[in-house]
Amino acid sequence: MNSPSPDVAVPPAQPEPATGRALPGGLAAFLVFFSSGAVLVLETVALRLVGPYVGVTLQVTSSVIGIALAAIAYGAWSGGWLADRRDPRTLLAPALVLAGIATAVTLPVVRYAGEVLRGGAATAILLLVALAVFVPAALLAAVTPLVVKLQLADLRRTGQVVGRLSGIGTLGGITATLGTGFVLVAALPSTVILFTLAAALGITGISLGVWLRRRDRAGTPGPARAKAALAVLGLVGAGLTTVAPNPCDIETAYHCARVEADPDRDSGRTLLLNSAQHSYVDLADPTHLEYAYTQWIGAVADVVAPPGRRLDALHLGGGGFTVPGYLTATRPGTDNVVFEIDGGLVELGERELGVRQGPALRAVVGDARMLVAGEPGDSRDLVVGDAFGHLVVPWHLATREMAAEIRRVTRPGGVYVQNVIDYPPLRFIRSELATVAAEFRHVALIAPPAALAGEQGSNFLIVASDAPLPLDAVRARLDTLDEATTLLSGAELSGFVGDALVLTDDYAPVDQLLATA
CATH class of the missing domain: 1.20.1250.20 (MFS general substrate transporter like domains)
Known part of the structure; x- marks a missing residue:
């Protein structure tokens, strides 16, 4: 029997078909x-x-x-x-x-x-x-x-x-x-x-x-x-x-939102975002500030501009629009511009929290970081930072570059106040203080004594300006509040901050700094 010549090509074996017929x-x-x-x-x-x-x-x-x-x-x-x-x-x-x-x-x-x-x-x-x-x-x-x-x-x-x-x-x-x-x-x-x-x-x-x-x-x-x-x-x-x-009355693009009536105050309303208390509004009395941190903001505003004197105010974050309502009620003619990323919250505020847009209040829907960049320099007497994603300040609003933009917008002698939530061991508030101090010449901190001692989580209020802060007047105003409050500045504040990290757009591990362990 002759073997096949190596020059003759052998046709390849036909492949086995897969199971069943292919789908169209x-x-x-x-x-x-x-x-x-x-x-x-x-x-x-x-x-x-x-x-x-x-x-x-x-x-x-x-x-x-x-x-x-x-x-x-x-x-x-x-x-x-x-x-x-x-x-x-x-x-x-x-x-x-x-x-x-x-x-x-x-x-x-x-x-x-x-x-x-x-x-x-x-x-x-x-x-x-x-x-x-x-x-x-x-x-x-x-x-x-x-x-x-x-x-x-x-x-x-x-x-x-x-x-x-x-x-x-x-x-x-x-x-x-x-x-x-x-x-x-x-x-x-x-x-x-x-x-x-x-x-x-x-x-x-x-x-x-x-x-x-x-x-x-x-x-x-x-x-x-x-x-x-x-x-x-x-x-x-x-x-x-x-x-x-x-847990929701409505779902917005960013939040699960609910408004609850205060059983102890007929006109009181609490705004909950993702089941966490976010804002409190008194529909009958906009000068009522329920939460301690809003009282601190009100105290600073009262010192910066005595009641009756109008302000040009910029608010980073709207929520329940509590602080804009307070400034309008105590300072007729104040121009409040609110940057709120969640248009659904603006609609909810208009429907259930007494928000009325007009000459005294303009809500602009969009990311505060982007919107601040479009604001003219030296245009605001007071800038209020109160933007949160759940209980966390969005990282891009907590960096030195953002602080530089806020400083650019703030007038000489104007004041920036920023609400921050942190928990022991208080790494984020220390870093945020270091970050703000890298841009503003004068910085102070308002907080409960127990929180500063690392005994509990709390709101903290950073106060910053390029002009010397009226600390004695602010301290006297804080002393009129019901809850004990500490005002840190100067060497005490520097000791509290220590060598904390300055947050930048390149490196801002906000969530990690907030971790309690």
């Missing part, structure tokens, strides 16, 4: 695009779900991103493992339906668990975020490897198929991220977004299952008992949502 290209692309996008919708909305209970800090944001990525990794690995052991056509529809049910159940689970895990402890944050994201995201992440396995009918095109579907999945995530951040969150409550997504996933899964069975008899209908159980689970999730505790 458009359907495969849609499933990958839709499932990948749904994961990013969940990730974005999760920040709104957990914010009322654990805040919206760098740690919370990092937890949402990290756990979503973990869910994607685990779901993709599990989906690929299952795709090699079972016909993917029998798994795709159940994965989507189960993801829809898990999404519907997410809202009541987070609301009930949030009441138990309320606070900022790291374990509470991680657990609550996992409850919000992990299960539905993992189920959705399993869709892509299932689809990829079905499309690998020709092993010579493996790279093309995997690369194309991977790119489509990435585009789905990008589209969902931008659409949710720019459109959905601004237009719809979280409840509507989640239940719409859950319904879309369920309908897609059911429709896909029916289509596959009719097209090629892939698999058989599941047991009636299993279907009934899934339907009941979905209905239970929807029912629990209707009775789950809701």
